[in-house]
Amino acid sequence: MPALGMVGREADRETARVDQAQALERFLAGVERRAFRIARMAVRDDDDALDITQDAMIRLARSYGARPVEEWKPLFYRILNNGIRDFMRRRRVRSRVIAWLPGRTSGDDDPTDPIASVPDPAGGPAELLEGAQALEALEAGLAALPERQREAFMLRALEGMAVADTAVAMGCSEGSVKTHYFRAVHALKDRLGGQWQ
């Protein structure tokens, strides 16, 4: 009965493939909005953040879609982090070129629009205004942090990832994560402590 055995194995593979696809869809649906907001807070532009998030989702599916589900989260955030870092570096080089061109200033390409960076309002005006201002202060505080400290704070405090998973996502040791996070949270405390009283 070799033919029937082959059909059975083929059916098993197809079932496993469908299960994996459904698991990946659930995973992506669970992280995509938070990932977008993390990218948005880092690059401060909706379209760029969407591109980075989509790219991370595609790379995860393409390169790690067959890996165990429990590995996806740190891998996904590692890809997302790399995407953000790569984008920021390209932006820095571009702004240097623009600054060097005659008749242009780097401010022409300034992506940090304080109005555009406030989320769409959808509730009571006073509360939303206060929340939007606090969020803007947080985003400005995060933008002022060194890259690695910002990554550590976003992954640990905002995304709630464990130290070990954050270390995978950042591609460094757990000790480095703790150091970056400690410095980040104290820098934010110094900057935001007064504003958030």
Next chain:
Amino acid sequence: MAVKANVDEIETRARELFDDSVERIDGATRSRLTQARHAALAELDRPRLGRGSWVPAGVLAAAAVLAVTLWTGTAPDEQLLPALAVAPADDFEMLANGEDLDMLGEDVEFYAWAASADAGNAIG
């Protein structure tokens, strides 16, 4: 003790603001994220190259040559191009940094996949 409380407060407040901003993402952005998810899921059905492909090695070699060229041959005169003078060092650092080589590895997979997709399109 007060410092610890203050730190906890910062973490909690930041988390609340972040969660709130996630909840208030507008419909158009949610829709684009859904489309992005579907595009990612479509990747599962795409054929992939084997790990032994020659393309990654070739691309890595080209990247190494490019890094050396940037580092040794074409660094601009700082007086003439002050704004650009540090860019090659950054590029070299990016390639030399172990963490970013992982990113390069992902790109290599992408280039290999893109090359195979192009070849498939040309045939079809």
